[in-house]
Amino acid sequence: MARFEMELPNDLIKTFDKLNEETEKMIGEMTQAGAQVVLEEIKANVPASFRDSDIMKCLHITKVYKTPSDGGINTKIAFYGYFINKRGVKTPAELVCNVMEYGRSDGKVKKHPFVRKSFNKKKIKSALEKTQDKYLDMLYGGN
Numbered sequence: 001m002a003r004f005e006m007e008l009p010n011d012l013i014k015t016f017d018k019l020n021e022e023t024e025k026m027i028g029e030m031t032q033a034g035a036q037v038v039l040e041e042i043k044a045n046v047p048a049s050f051r052d053s054d055i056m057k058c059l060h061i062t063k064v065y066k067t068p069s070d071g072g073i074n075t076k077i078a079f080y081g082y083f084i085n086k087r088g089v090k091t092p093a094e095l096v097c098n099v100m101e102y103g104r105s106d107g108k109v110k111k112h113p114f115v116r117k118s119f120n121k122k123k124i125k126s127a128l129e130k131t132q133d134k135y136l137d138m139l140y141g142g143n
Contacts, residue, residue, distance in 0.1 A: 018139050024073060026135040028064035031075040033127040035061045038077050041118035047100060054083040058093035 039061055050056060062076040079093035103111030 015139060022135060022139065024066075026132065027073045028075075029135075030128045030131045031064060031073060032061070033131045034124045035075040035077050037120070037123050037127045038118055041120055041123070042077065042115060045114040045118050047112050047114060050100070053086070055079065055085075055093050055096060058083050 039059070042059065043056075046056070058079045058081050060078065060080050062078075064073060064075050066073055079097045081093055082090045083093050083096075085091045085096075097115070099109055100112050101115055102113075103109050
């Protein structure tokens with residue numbers, strides 16, 4: 001019976017080890033880069049009534065986190081907390097944005113989607129690939 005043995009070059013093994021060590025960090029930075037693109041788009045698409053209000057102080061990007069259920073690496077962009085509206089009332093930012101995004105069933109507030117249309121797939125993909133390329137250049141070029 002024929003037998004074949006082959007050893008991988010040490011440089012290739014080291015590159016795979018580095019890639020294995022850096023993968024989570026790379027994916028975390030990729031999600032941050034994509035989230036930053038979406039954040040800028042949300043700021044550009046936000047209704048004019050929101051631009052000068054305190055609600056924009058409630059728009060945040062979370063830290064990179066890992067979901068315990070599936071091990072996914074994520075970053076969220078959302079309106080968190082409360083703000084003081086024009087009438088001086090403390091109001092939940094999530095509620096106001098949800099009403100603006102989807103409208104009200106009684107028709108008093110028409111829908112003005114600004115979050116959904118802020119997800120430009122081409123721009124997000126470009127940001128993700130740029131971050132990935134930076135890491136891959138660092139890994140492969142660093143040998």
